Amino acid sequence: MIFQVQDNTITAYGEIWDRNGMEFISLFSELEAKYSQITVKMHSYGGSVFDGNLIYNAIQNSKKEIDFIIIGIAASMAAVISQSRTDKKPKMVRNGFMMIHAPSGSTYGGALDHENNAKLLRSIETNLINSFSKGLNKSKAYIAKWMVGDNWFDAEEALKEGLISEIVEAESETISASYNPQEIGAQGMYYQFTALLNPKNSQQINLDHNMKLPIIQALSLQGVNEQSSDTAVIEAVKKHFEAQATVTQGKLDAEIAKRITAETALADQGKAAITAELDQAKKEGKITPANQATYEAIGTTSGIEALKTVLSAIPARNPIKAQMQNAGGTGSGSATGREAWAWDQWQKEDSKGLEALLRENPEGWQALYDAKYKK
Structure with missing residues (x-):
């Protein structure tokens, strides 16, 4: 105004x-x-x-x-x-x-924002009806028609x-x-x-001293004074706020870039931590390359701590060679060097140990079988 x-x-x-x-x-x-x-x-x-x-x-x-x-x-x-x-x-x-x-307005936001604004508008409308009714000595129902x-x-x-x-x-x-x-x-x-x-x-209305000078001083406008035209002052104000907007946008872009860099670094750290946990679990025989993707997904979606909890509940497995040695001991009782035995040597020297291997270490037994018959 x-x-x-x-x-x-x-x-x-x-x-x-x-x-x-x-x-x-x-x-x-x-x-x-x-x-x-x-x-x-x-x-x-x-x-x-x-x-x-x-x-x-x-x-x-x-x-x-x-x-x-x-x-x-x-x-x-x-x-x-x-x-x-x-x-x-x-x-x-x-x-x-x-x-x-009736009063009107607009709201940006969720349902609650719109409901609160509607409640406020109804309250203002009620106050207007009461005010007009009292001031004009007319019924509220009569005034309410003016709100439509x-x-x-x-x-x-x-x-x-x-x-x-x-x-x-x-x-x-x-x-x-x-x-x-x-x-x-x-x-x-x-x-x-x-x-x-x-x-x-x-x-006539003179805006030069009443409005222009305070605006020029408050915004430190350049290139205009109280004798400048309205158009010149408006353009100066526009340039002032455009310059401010440019600076603000630059700062915002810089902050967004920093946040993206930090989030990327954090994500890389998370991936490295997940990979380290999975590598250790594979060494301990807790997981295999075939199911690694499942546990990697757990770490990615639920976090490294959740992955650690899941992996800690899986018992470590003895290496196949050690199991083969232990299984082989049920036959002749000597396990020395048996981790290098092939199928034929097992059958020749310890067939009972080969049977025990099937029961106690089916993976090891299957590896020997495949090497023998699936060449």
């Missing part, structure tokens, strides 16, 4: 943005300290409900005499603000409009409903009757009025 202060009059134009509430309170407080009577002029299509409430409360709670004049349109939250004084309803220019509807769709009131209709106390002469040329508020919407009506607005006071 743009605020102009001249003597005891504060004029508010445009959309109600975040922090406009505190800006209005600051300017309004200065007027309260100087004047017993303050005039608030407004031409707005609404905006932030919460900042609008700050403006509403400041006007409502003021101990000064307040005259509120709608000089163009008062739509959405601006319409609510216009009703802030219970002791004196606002005035409206003859070609002005007011629009009332956009409800436009020209000056005569607003006066009939008690939304304004008086119709005053227009501060702009007459809006053409061909303009339909329902068709062009609140913003469209706002801009139509703004294009035709010609304040009776010849002094």
Whole structure:
């Protein structure tokens, strides 16, 4: 919103943005300290409900005499603000409009985020109904109808409903009757009025010192000063934030690169640890190359500690040669050198040991058999 202060009059134009509430309170407080009577002029299509409430409360709670004049349109939250004084309803220019509807908003997130926002909107809507009902002495059911769709009131209709106390002469040329508020919407009506607005006071809004200089100083803008055009200042602001965005994006990209590097190093360490555990398990005879992939998957998905736990539960196996030696001892009782015996030597020198080998070490027996018959 743009605020102009001249003597005891504060004029508010445009959309109600975040922090406009505190800006209005600051300017309004200065007027309260100087004047017993303050005039608030407004031409707005609404905006932030919460900042609008700050403006509403400041006007409502003021101990000064307040005259509120709608000089163009008062739509959405601006319409609510216009009703802030219970002791004196606002005035409206003859070609002005007011629009009332339910609060709206958007939410990004999960179901709970949307539900909480819906709950908040319903609460705000209830407060609006109660406020209009009390201020206009109308039933809540009557006001609730105004919460459905956009409800436009020209000056005569607003006066009939008690939304304004008086119709005053227009501060702009007459809006053409061909303009339909329902068709062009609140913003469209706002801009139509703004294009035709010609304040009776010849002094125009001067943003150079009231807005440009503080912005230039706060953002340390380069290449512009308070005498620069609005376009030049806006471009400087745009470049300022684009530069900040570039720096921020660079820092973000660097942090992402660091994180990827760290995650890659951690993953490599994890793979190395898994490989070491599997190699040791193979040496101990706990696993074989055939089932290694199964245990590797355990380590990859569940972590090295889970793999260690699984492997620790598997008993170590004696090497085949040692088992062959032990099995061979059931025959002649001599195991020396039998780990190198072939099938024929077993049959010739210790056939009973070969039978025992089949029972006690089928893998070793199968290896001898394959070497003999599957050449």
